[in-house]
Amino acid sequence: MKKAIVFNNVKKTFNQLKAVDGVSLSIEEGEFFALLGPNGAGKSTLINMMAGLVRPSNGSVSVMGFDVNKEYQKARHSVGIVPQELVFDPFFNVREMLRFQAGYFGKDKSNDKWVDEVIERLDLTEKSSTNMRKLSGGMKRRALIAQALVHRPPVIVLDEPTAGVDVELRQKLWNFINDLNKEGHTIVLTTHYLEEAETLCNRIGMMRSGKIVALDSTKNLLKQFASKNLKVRLHKNNFKKISKIIGMPNFEQNNDWYIFKLKKVSDASKIIEKLNQSKIQILDMELIESDLEDIFLKLTGKN
Amino acid sequence: MNTTRDQLIGTWTLLKKELLRFWRVAFQTVAAPVISGILYLLIFSQVLGDRLEVYEGINYLVFLIPGLIMMSLLQNSFSNSSSSLIQAKIMGNIVFLLLTPLSYLQLFFAFLIAAIVRGIFVGICIYLIAIFYVDLPVKYPWFVFIFAFCGGGLMGAFGMIAGIWAHRFDQMAAFGNFVIMPLSMLSGVFYSIHSLPEIWQTISHFNPFFYMIDGFRYGFFGQSDTSPYLSLLIVSSFFIILSFITIRMLKSGYKLRN
Numbered sequence: 001m002k003k004a005i006v007f008n009n010v011k012k013t014f015n016q017l018k019a020v021d022g023v024s025l026s027i028e029e030g031e032f033f034a035l036l037g038p039n040g041a042g043k044s045t046l047i048n049m050m051a052g053l054v055r056p057s058n059g060s061v062s063v064m065g066f067d068v069n070k071e072y073q074k075a076r077h078s079v080g081i082v083p084q085e086l087v088f089d090p091f092f093n094v095r096e097m098l099r100f101q102a103g104y105f106g107k108d109k110s111n112d113k114w115v116d117e118v119i120e121r122l123d124l125t126e127k128s129s130t131n132m133r134k135l136s137g138g139m140k141r142r143a144l145i146a147q148a149l150v151h152r153p154p155v156i157v158l159d160e161p162t163a164g165v166d167v168e169l170r171q172k173l174w175n176f177i178n179d180l181n182k183e184g185h186t187i188v189l190t191t192h193y194l195e196e197a198e199t200l201c202n203r204i205g206m207m208r209s210g211k212i213v214a215l216d217s218t219k220n221l222l223k224q225f226a227s228k229n230l231k232v233r234l235h236k237n238n239f240k241k242i243s244k245i246i247g248m249p250n251f252e253q254n255n256d257w258y259i260f261k262l263k264k265v266s267d268a269s270k271i272i273e274k275l276n277q278s279k280i281q282i283l284d285m286e287l288i289e290s291d292l293e294d295i296f297l298k299l300t301g302k303n
Numbered sequence: 304m305n306t307t308r309d310q311l312i313g314t315w316t317l318l319k320k321e322l323l324r325f326w327r328v329a330f331q332t333v334a335a336p337v338i339s340g341i342l343y344l345l346i347f348s349q350v351l352g353d354r355l356e357v358y359e360g361i362n363y364l365v366f367l368i369p370g371l372i373m374m375s376l377l378q379n380s381f382s383n384s385s386s387s388l389i390q391a392k393i394m395g396n397i398v399f400l401l402l403t404p405l406s407y408l409q410l411f412f413a414f415l416i417a418a419i420v421r422g423i424f425v426g427i428c429i430y431l432i433a434i435f436y437v438d439l440p441v442k443y444p445w446f447v448f449i450f451a452f453c454g455g456g457l458m459g460a461f462g463m464i465a466g467i468w469a470h471r472f473d474q475m476a477a478f479g480n481f482v483i484m485p486l487s488m489l490s491g492v493f494y495s496i497h498s499l500p501e502i503w504q505t506i507s508h509f510n511p512f513f514y515m516i517d518g519f520r521y522g523f524f525g526q527s528d529t530s531p532y533l534s535l536l537i538v539s540s541f542f543i544i545l546s547f548i549t550i551r552m553l554k555s556g557y558k559l560r561n
Contacts, residue, residue: 014561051402054561073305073404081402087395091324103316104403106309147399 003065004029004155004186005050010059012045012210019045020056021210027188027203029064029154032181034197034218035190037207038300043190044084046207047159051081063155077105080148084159084190086140088132094143095119095128098150105151118146121176138169145173149180156180157188162196174200194293198222208300221295230260230268232275233284245278246271256283305404314409317400321417325383332379333425340375340429344368347493357495358526366520368433369447370492372426373519376451377512380422380458381465381483384414388466389475392559401560407553411463411546418459423451439523446522446531453538454515460545467552467559486512496528511541 005027012020020042027033035043048054049061052068052075061068066075089097098115119128122142127135135143141161148156158177162170170193178200181187191197197204197218204221206214214221233256234242242258243251251260260271268287275282325332348364357366391397400410433439441447469475490512496504507513508529518534521527527534553559 048561052560053398053401055556073406076402076404077305083395083398085395087398089391089396089399090394091327092320100316100320101399101403103319104313104400104405106305106312106404108312 002029003027004031004063005188006060006062007046007049008060008062010046010049010056010061012042012049012054013057018210020049022059023207023210023212024059025205025212025215027186029186030181030184031203032178032187032201033189034201034204035188035207036194036197036204036296036300037190041207041300042210043207044159045210047081047157047188047190050079050157052076077151078153079155079157080151080153082144082148082156082158082161084163086137086144088135088140088143090131090133093129093131094124094135094146097132097143098146101147102150107151111150114152115150118149122146123172138165141165141169142173145176154184155186155188159190160192161189162191162193170196194296206296206299213299214295228262228265228268229288230262230271231286231288232258232260232271232282234258234275234280234282241278242275242280245274245280259288309404310406310409313403313405314413317405317409317413318416321383321387321413322420324387325417325421332382332421333428336375336379336425337428337432340371340425341432343371344433357498358524361524361526362437365437365439366524367493368430368437368439369520369523370490370516372429372433373450373454373516374487374490374492375429376422376426377454377458377487377515378483379425380418380455381462381479383418383421384459384462385466385469385475385478386462387414387417388463389469389472392466392470393472397559407550410553411550414463415456415459415546418462419452419455422455422458426451441523442525443522447519448522449535450515450519450522450538453535453542454519457511457515457538457542457545460542460549463549464545464552467549467557470558486510489513490516491528492516511537514538 003026005025007023007025010020010023011018023042023046035046037043045054049056050063050068052072055069063075064078066072066078068075092100095115098119099112102111102115119125122145124139124142124146127139132140132143141164145158145161148158156177161177162173165173174196177187177189181200189197189201201218203217204214205212216224235256246260251258253259260267262268265287272282272285344364344367347367351363357363388397391400430439465475465478469478489507490510491507496507496513499507514529514534514537517527517529518531518538521531521534551557
């Protein structure tokens with residue numbers, strides 16, 4: 001399969017700060033890829049390099065086989081970028097702004113039908129003649145997505161598209177982005193909503209301090225870092241006793257709750273059996289499976 | 304992908320957007336400078352009209368009009384490109400241009416032509432109002448046009464440099480208040496430099512605005528303080544130098560791309 005995006009040993013230094021530190025990463029055509037990481041991890045710098053807004057200090061970036069610096073015009077034709085900030089031109093309405101944006105890419109009036117289709121698919125029809133200033137935050141976000149699509153790019157990059165968006169609109173945007181991916185667009189998403197990445201993306205890259213710290217399919221990542229915990233509610237004063245009975249150093253206490261980290265699921269029945277044998281009453285219990293959020297916190301070192 | 308046709312459409316789209324941008328706020332971008340020009344005209348002609356004759360056989364009011372037209376043209380050409388860029392930078396919507404395949408030359412020409420058009424449009428409005436009151440001959444129309452074009456282009460390019468360099472509105476205001484305004488006021492709009500003491504005459508020759516206004520006025524009357532060809536050489540040289548600097552800034556992404 002053709003590579004849609006390739007980062008080849010990319011570095012970016014701002015004064016002394018290494019914003020991106022030797023990232024090598026390829027994204028296949030048609031992939032739905034999530035780039036995760038805490039604030040300042042280097043996600044936006046990486047995206048801005050793809051957009052040609054930031055020039056790498058070292059290495060190269062290509063989109064659909066075109067180097068973003070040497071063949072910038074072809075590379076920019078191939079990518080539509082939705083910026084993180086809600087920026088807009090206050091002089092124009094939605095339709096005018098979209099037509100201008102298409103025009104910058106050499107699209108003439110024959111493209112207006114596509115612009116109208118994008119407007120309709122993003123539920124912007126009623127607001128298409130409204131000045132950008134008068135739109136709500138959610139509507140501005142939709143207009144920004146529409147702007148990235150007007151020149152029909154094969155690669156779409158969304159830098160936190162659902163930040164500050166209500167639940168209903170977020171769901172609508174997810175469906176829309178999912179449809180674009182099914183139509184064959186390569187999607188790259190940065191997000192703080194890990195649920196978003198887990199639900200939508202088939203591959204995830206996690207960044208910390210300018211480096212990729214994990215890169216795998218969502219399924220493998222969950223499998224690789226997955227852990228199961230047994231959470232049981234007992235009487236508080238049993239801590240020392242329980243430590244002796246179970247003989248397991250790896251557990252935590254949080255008030256009445258005891259959390260045992262399991263190596264395998266069968267360990268849970270052994271723990272319950274030991275507690276029963278020692279006549280310790282179990283008041284409540286649950287089996288917890290780690291999700292993307294736990295993996296993210298583990299890998300990015302955020303607590 | 305990105306054929307010559309695509310590039311022409313891209314440049315035309317940006318030019319159209321820039322023209323529409325100032326036209327949407329024509330009350331501020333056209334009506335206001337026209338009214339200012341007419342006020343200067345009324346006040347100076349009332350106060351000095353009958354007392355002064357700068358060029359032989361030419362009434363002071365008639366002498367004043369070309370200078371005022373050119374001053375407004377220059378100031379508005381500067382304002383168009385500078386305000387468009389600084390606003391786009393501060394609002395953040397400059398990103399919509401930077402994400403496109405528009406080359407630095409396409410950006411340059413679209414902003415430059417829009418600046419020239421606005422300057423010339425304001426100048427024509429003042430001219431049309433002025434000829435209601437006085438008979439204003441145009442002896443060499445080509446000189447009028449070439450100085451209007453080069454002057455508007457020079458200031459459009461200067462406006463782009465200011466717009467790219469500045470990152471706050473007060474820095475932009477400083478350009479207007481401390482560079483454009485003094486240079487245009489001291490350029491011979493309201494007087495002939497021959498009426499100044501010798502030292503000020505010499506200093507005036509270092510002011511590029513003087514050549515733009517003097518050459519433009521020559522197109523109307525066939526009379527000027529200095530040779531119109533020298534003025535044309537100096538104005539076109541400045542235009543080329545400032546265009547070169549602007550193109551270099553756009554090409555390198557100075558203060559636009561990190």
